[in-house]
Amino acid sequence: MDLTRARWRKSTKSGNNGGNCVEVADNLPGVVGVRDSKDPTGPLLTFEPSTWRAFVAQVAKPS
Secondary structure (H helix, E strand, O other): OOOOOOOOOOOOOOOOOOOOEEEEEEEEEEEEEEOOOOOOOOOOOEOOOOHHHHHHHHHOOOO
């Protein structure tokens, strides 16, 4: 899978202190990439956009 055109972004809630953050690339058709911001050349996960939206919706639900 070619992710060379991926535009990676961190949450706006992430600080600039180099903490534990994930980056998401959701600008590519048919795939959402997720990686560790501290290891941008390391392994990454990919999801179908509908699966990613379902995950984010579950995480964002108030407890």
